[in-house]
């Protein structure tokens with residue numbers, strides 16, 4: 334990828350009603366005017382105006398966005414033609430003939446980054462917006478595109494650069510009576526706290542991007558598949574009154590309270606002589622262990638309630654919520670206490686499902702409401718933040734011992750790690766890696 338030639342690609346999926354073809358580069362205008370013809374050519378006189386003309390044999394709309402006021406920061410022309418591969422391909426072929434090359438995946442956004450329109454965190458947010466699987470993931474990505482995370486990171490990096498300058502000025506003027514800042518160690522400690530705060534958003538960020546893994550567990554017939562269907566809002570899993578109906582794990586994606594979730598319905602946990610059922614139960618245990626949250630279903634209509642609870646307590650499950658199901662059949666029955674959060678529902682009538690979702694949100698966020706996150710760092714950001722964090726205790730120690738020359742490299746390494754996140758100090762192979770994951774045309 335570079336920033337000096339002319340690139341083109343469809344910016345919308347082929348096959349829709351309309352295809353948008355984007356051209357970006359220093360000669361975008363000239364090239365577009367060879368392929369698209371209207372009453373007047375595209376020029377700075379009619380920039381940002383949609384004009385009707387023809388491209389190939391068909392009608393096409395064209396708009397010119399003059400650098401730097403475009404998505405990429407280059408001169409950009411966008412053509413809109415009839416959907417379908419044939420129309421788009423004939424225009425693309427003409428554009429290639431006229432001097433463009435095909436853009437690589439993410440190359441338009443790369444140009445925006447290289448031209449200083451976006452930093453790396455914002456460029457990644459563009460990709461997050463496209464792949465957002467829920468409203469909350471979308472809104473968080475939007476905030477990061479608007480700079481919510483970039484601003485925090487820039488402030489941290491600037492502070493680290495200032496601290497390093499402070500540390501080095503001790504070296505440069507050791508004998509002078511300068512007004513040293515006496516709070517350097519405290520300032521480094523404050524940076525540590527800010528980085529730790531960002532790191533705390535990583536788990537939620539992963540859930541937002543990939544979906545929370547939620548397992549439905551319990552004995553046969555407890556109502557796991559019924560609950561899956563209730564949460565999805567349609568009949569996905571087979572439900573019968575035969576214990577052992579679900580034999581294999583079944584995974585579905587949905588969103589609960591705007592949070593993307595991957596729900597696994599599991600085979601009921603019990604001892605069995607049936608080989609297939611044994612294998613299913615083994616899978617259930619694995620899915621439960623790999624989940625982030627487990628809804629453990631207990632049958633409120635079962636004859637032996639203590640046995641229900643006992644089995645739950647003997648089954649290791651992360652972030653377990655005890656869910657007494659079939660409460661419609663046990664209206665006046667006293668249900669035993671369980672450790673941790675418990676809710677009472679009926680998968681059949683839908684009663685208690687709102688309380689169950691409240692409990693889900695509480696467990697996930699550690700609070701009563703999922704405060705809409707301002708930022709949510711991704712795995713790449715996390716790695717760099719951890720790198721920065723690892724440098725700082727030693728920087729404090731060296732500084733406090735007066736070994737300024739040894740404190741300074743730690744501060745520098747920490748600042749560079751933060752710079753890798755925003756792209757200020759990032760290496761080309763990391764850039765390639767990030768942008769290659771974008772789709773063509775973005």
Ligand SMILES: Nc1nc2c(ncn2[C@@H]2O[C@H](COP(=O)(O)OP(=O)(O)OP(=O)(O)O)[C@@H](O)[C@H]2O)c(=O)[nH]1
Nearest residue numbers: 553554555556557558559577578579601659680681
């Ligand atoms: N009355 C009542 N019946 C329910 C409720 N939930 C499930 N059932 C019934 O209980 C039986 C078992 O439900 P399933 O959802 O198949 O139970 P499961 O836990 O998936 O069972 P396995 O797949 O065998 O492990 C079915 O007959 C359901 O209609 C409920 O809340 N109230």
Ligand SMILES: [Mg+2]
Nearest residue numbers: 557558578579
């Ligand atoms: Mg089932």
